[in-house]
Amino acid sequence: MADDKQQETERLEVLKRYEILDTPPDGAFDRVTALAARFFQVPISTISLVDEDRIWFKSRFGLNVTETERAPGLCASAIFSDKAYVVKRAIDDPRTLSNPLVAGVLGLRFYAAAPLVTHDGYRLGTMNIIDFHPRDFSDENEAALADFAGLVMDQMEVRLASQKVIGSLSALLKTVPELGIDDIVKVCGWTKRIQIDGAWYSFDEFLSRKIGLPITRATLPDAAND
Numbered sequence: 001m002a003d004d005k006q007q008e009t010e011r012l013e014v015l016k017r018y019e020i021l022d023t024p025p026d027g028a029f030d031r032v033t034a035l036a037a038r039f040f041q042v043p044i045s046t047i048s049l050v051d052e053d054r055i056w057f058k059s060r061f062g063l064n065v066t067e068t069e070r071a072p073g074l075c076a077s078a079i080f081s082d083k084a085y086v087v088k089r090a091i092d093d094p095r096t097l098s099n100p101l102v103a104g105v106l107g108l109r110f111y112a113a114a115p116l117v118t119h120d121g122y123r124l125g126t127m128n129i130i131d132f133h134p135r136d137f138s139d140e141n142e143a144a145l146a147d148f149a150g151l152v153m154d155q156m157e158v159r160l161a162s163q164k165v166i167g168s169l170s171a172l173l174k175t176v177p178e179l180g181i182d183d184i185v186k187v188c189g190w191t192k193r194i195q196i197d198g199a200w201y202s203f204d205e206f207l208s209r210k211i212g213l214p215i216t217r218a219t220l221p222d223a224a225n226d
Helices: 002-017 027-040 074-078 139-173 203-211
Strands: 044-050 054-061 067-069 085-087 110-117 123-131 194-196 199-201
Touching: 002 123, 027 044, 027 054, 027 123, 027 139, 044 074, 044 110, 074 085, 074 110, 074 123, 110 139, 123 139
Parallel strands: none
Antiparallel strands: 044 054, 044 123, 054 067, 085 110, 110 123, 194 199
16 A cells, blocks of 8 residues: 555656646647547547546547546546556446446446556556447557557657756856846747747757857767667
8 A cells, every 4th residue: 555655656746747737728739639539439538637636638629627536537547557448338337337427417438548658657647538329449449549648648758858958948048148038938839949039049040149059960879760
C-alpha cells in the first residue's frame, strides 16, 4: 500500500510538471480527438488527465463537461492497464454496470481507452473513445487507439520541451542588457518564432542578428535514427 501511495505521489508530481492542467483549449489536441471520433465512428472522444481527485479533459469531442470526479471515472482504472482498456458492453460488464456514466443519464455502453505514458513510464491519463451502443473492438482497433495516445504524448512532450526552452531563453535574455528585456519572452507555439520589440524572428535569426552568435549546423545523433 505504501508503495502504491508513493507511486501515485510521483505520478501526480510528473503530471504537474507538464503544466497542462486547466490550460485553455489547444488546436493540436482538439484535432486528435476529432480525428479519433471520425476514425472510430464514435460520438465522443476525449483526452483525459487523471488528477488527484478529478479527471480533467484536455480535449473533448462531443462532450460538454470539462472534468468529472475521479472516484467513478473509467479513466482512473484505464491508466493502470498496460494496453487498451476496452469495455464492449458496459451495461453487462461487472467493471462498469454500476458506474454512474453507464447507469445514469449519459447511458454509456462502449468505452475504450489507451494510457498516456511518458517516456519514463508514468501514466498521466488516457485517450478515450465512447459510444452509446455496444460494439466490437479488434486488436487492430486497439493498436490504432494506442497510436492516437502516442500522438497525444508526442504533443505533450513537445509542449513541455518548448516551455523549458522558453524559460531558459527568458533567463538568458535578461542577462543581455542591450536587449532591454525585463519580462517573459513571447514564442509562437506554432512557428516557434520569437517576438522582440514587436518583430518576429526565427531562432537562428534571433541568435545571429539580435545576440550576435555565429551559427553552424549539426545533427543530433539520435535524430538521425528517427
